Amino acid sequence: HDVTADDVRLAHREGYVSVEHLKRYTTLGMATDQGKMGNIIGIALMAEALGREIPEVGTTTFRPPYTPVSIGALRGRSVGSHFRPLRRTPLHDWNLVQGGTMTEAGLWQRPWYFAQNGESLAEAYVRETATTRRSVGLCDVTSLGKIAVQGPDATVFLNRVYSNAFAKLPIGKARYGIMLRDDGIVMDDGTTWRLSETDYFMTTTTAHAAPVMAWLEELLQTRWPDLKVHVTSVSEQWAGIAVAGPRSREVLEAVVSDPTIVSNEAFPFMGVIETHLTGEIPCRIARISFSGELAYEIYVASDYGPAAMDLVWGIARPMDGCLYGLEALGAMRIEKGHVTAAELDGRVTIEDAGLGRMASTKKSYIGSTLRQRPELMREDRPRLVGVFPEDRGETFNAGSILCAADNVAGLGEGWITGVTHSPELGHWIGLGFIAGGHGAWYGKTVIAADPVRKGNVAVEIVSPHMIDPDGERLHG
Template sequence: VSEQWAGIAVAGPCSRTVLEACVEDPARVSNDNFPFMGVIETVLKDKIPCRIARISFSGELAYEVYTPSDYGPAAMDLLWGVSEPMGGCLYGLEALGAMRIEKGHVTGAELDGRVTIEDAGLGRMASSKKSYIGSALRKRPELIREDRPRLVGIFPRDRHETFNAGAILCDADAVQGFGDGWISGVTHSPELGHWIGLGFIAGGLEAWQGKSVVAADPVRKNNVAVEIVSPHMVDPDGERLYG
């Protein structure tokens, strides 16, 4: 948020258990008292003041703990001291990037200035009851066409193959020109055991599910047969997120 605050993400199936052991009042972080997207102001042990947000970029049950910056090292020591004996570990941006692709969470790789809120599958977040910046533009005919590129997940048909971000998504019978879409991000998914990707293709999942698609990469001279799937490739119902 600013240099005045230190932030620590606590994510995974045991994250609530970790917080319960670290806050002075464990009841504050129960599922009933602290639902998804909630924010509370409380105190960690050792009298460390904090604000905790129950939000998740990883797609797991997760929290973000914010303390005044002077308390940052003490808060980290407390959380790590509880997490490590439970099998916890420190994780970095590469792991976070893999998890966000598994869940279909978009970043700047997807939100490149051409993409609307509907294209990214986030249309339900927009209010239907009041105006907001972009609400009039959002309804223009060009931005609500059914054949606009929509966010999708991508699997290689041969699960042993890999493919690259930036590849062009083409109908298998028409691998040419600008194609029908593009791949914005790829990663190996440890949970699924193969490479996966996020991207956009004209008409989205409904238009391409079950059809033959090629990820064409003329720069690297590599064409890979892929299938179009839901962008929510792991835990699509959010059971972990809301657990």
């Protein structure tokens, strides 16, 4: 302890005669002994200076930790897997029974891959990707954020929140939407389904479900309190199953109560229906695709999740279908050029992501003015591109810096956000951003610089839409 007897006597001369004042003035009792030794001596010195007995002077308040405790013990139980709440989808146990290896996605546990016969991660996801593109695959997509947007002004609200038009979205249709921040930077993307005149079902990315919900509530409470809209997080209320691949419609026809409602004519791309699965399981189905294939998303009440998955898997499995996890999902989205949080990292504009044509020029919406700042409209900003290795047998890493071949230095011209092996193309591919986009680097050699892990790899800049760029498959 660094408090001396002279410090206590000085406190007395300066008028600090209460033991609590003495403690605060001198910091007596604030060392590692918490006053159990130092305070006794200090109080005796104060009593002596006052000419009183120690009981008359009193004692200070002892606070925890009364007995010295290590900082390690104070960390509590919130460590390791208990550091934050772990959310399991209604299909969690079902996925484990099917041999799924789980991983964390946001706060959720989701299947990473479904290994067969001792497969490695790489072997499993390549098989899952190839099978889905050849036949059909099923994926647990429950972790996507789900928000009910309801009320007579729900359409007006969504039209202000999204950068693209929602005012004329018909009932029974879904629309992909881009949400911007006030400063014009992309906040999140997802689909919103119109169920009735006043009822919408919004989906968000897994990572941004809570921020989007908080953002919508802030807008309604502080900016547009006059709008008659209610938003409710319903992420836990619905289990989601993606059915993707050229045979996905056959699967759907076999599990819905009326097969005619899922024909191509009755159920076009971005259509939405509310119906029942076999066994009177009520469901919502949208014809939307993250894989780039003909695909659907089935949502059922969470309690029905395992039964619905049993039903759908019972049809898909004999078709040489598969279950696929996040790794295969990521591979397919990279092949197709779909963005996720890896690309929408808080620095990207809607033009940077290659989605500028979606931004409406006929309405005002959040971020509509500031997104047009000259700095954000520069043609040489990093734009979304696809990346191939020049030597198709080579690999490269996410996080590599894209540099001009004659200037491999500094911050480079761009960066790589995601990589995968493409079973369809037969080689490694990636998504990333590079100054000026694809057109500025067409036919030029670029270096993917990764000095710590891989070294330099010569790459080619291509369109981000590396599979089925015209969308013929998902419209099939």
